Amino acid sequence: MVMRTFQLFILGLLFSFSGTTFSQDNPEVKLMVYVQDATNNPVPGAVILVNGVKQRMRTNKNGYFRTKLNKVPKTISAFSPKIGIKKVAYKGQEKVTITLREQEEYQVFNDVNKKTLDPVQFRNIYDYLRGRIPGVNITAQNVITIRGFNSVNGSTRPLFIVNGVEVDQDIFGNIVPMQIKKVYVLKGPDASVYGVRGANGVIVVETN
Numbered sequence: 001m002v003m004r005t006f007q008l009f010i011l012g013l014l015f016s017f018s019g020t021t022f023s024q025d026n027p028e029v030k031l032m033v034y035v036q037d038a039t040n041n042p043v044p045g046a047v048i049l050v051n052g053v054k055q056r057m058r059t060n061k062n063g064y065f066r067t068k069l070n071k072v073p074k075t076i077s078a079f080s081p082k083i084g085i086k087k088v089a090y091k092g093q094e095k096v097t098i099t100l101r102e103q104e105e106y107q108v109f110n111d112v113n114k115k116t117l118d119p120v121q122f123r124n125i126y127d128y129l130r131g132r133i134p135g136v137n138i139t140a141q142n143v144i145t146i147r148g149f150n151s152v153n154g155s156t157r158p159l160f161i162v163n164g165v166e167v168d169q170d171i172f173g174n175i176v177p178m179q180i181k182k183v184y185v186l187k188g189p190d191a192s193v194y195g196v197r198g199a200n201g202v203i204v205v206e207t208n
Contacts, residue, residue, distance in 0.1 A: 029069040033096045035059050035078045043100055049077040049087075052189045079193045081164040081204060084184065102182065128177040133185055136203070142173065146187055146201030158201040159194055166197070172205070179207040 031050070035043040042063025048055045050073045059065045059078070072090070078098040079085040086098055122128040130138045135147040145156045160172040183205050191198035 027070075027072065029072055031065075031067050031069055031073070031076075031090075031096070032094065033059070033065040033076055033078065033098060035063045035065070035080075035098050035100060037083060038099065038101045040099075043078070043080050043083065045080070046100070047079040047193045049075075049079070049189075049193060051075055052077070052192050054193055054195065077189070077193075079190070081161060082206060085186065085190050085193070087189070122177040125173060125175045125177055125180070128180065129183065133183060135187070136185060144169075144203070146185060146203075156200050158203050159191075159198050161194075161202060161204045163206060172203075175205065175207065181206045181208050 033048055035046040035048075037043055042059070042061075044059055044061045044063060046059040046063070046065070048058065048065045050067075050069065052075070055065070055067060057065060057067065072092070074090060075087050076090050076096050076098065077085060077087040078100060080100055083100040083102055086100055088096065088098055090096060124142075126138050126142045126144075129136065137145050137147065144158060146158050157169065160167050160169060162172065162175065183203065186193070186198065186202040186204065191202045194202055
């Protein structure tokens with residue numbers, strides 16, 4: 001009886017050590033992300049990426065995102081179609097704050113230029129964008145490609161997002177130039193928020 005009790009005690013210790021080792025090898029990380037805009041207001045509905053992988057849930061109405069991970073992440077990204085995208089390094093902090101700012105480097109015209117812009121100058125959105133966004137090529141036949149993409153299936157057409165909604169190129173081509181508020185391009189890991197649809201890059205347009 002004593003021997004059996006001793007054996008059970010030893011087995012209990014072994015299982016205890018085994019569980020401790022497992023938890024150390026696979027630490028659970030409680031991740032909390034807060035997404036805000038340039039004026040420190042929360043950004044609801046922002047897409048969160050962990051190590052470039054899109055998460056199922058988005059930020060809530062207060063700008064918060066919470067989840068549990070089975071390993072320590074390296075990078076956290078937040079994306080809002082109306083503002084832009086930003087990636088930060090994860091350094092073990094309890095709360096990751098990401099401030100999204102409008103991607104001015106991809107804007108075609110600022111507000112001053114818009115006010116003096118003659119709409120007759122551009123026949124369509126292709127003329128409006130041609131040669132004005134770094135890395136975007138538009139041929140005379142209005143074929144759009146984003147530099148750095150070589151599709152294996154023969155298609156290099158990017159994904160078009162207008163006011164947060166995916167549209168086809170016919171709808172994209174009918175956008176009136178004077179209605180454009182801003183344009184920016186997502187490619188590489190930044191385009192992963194749209195999954196395989198963004199494999200050839202994404203052109204995001206916001207209109208007035």
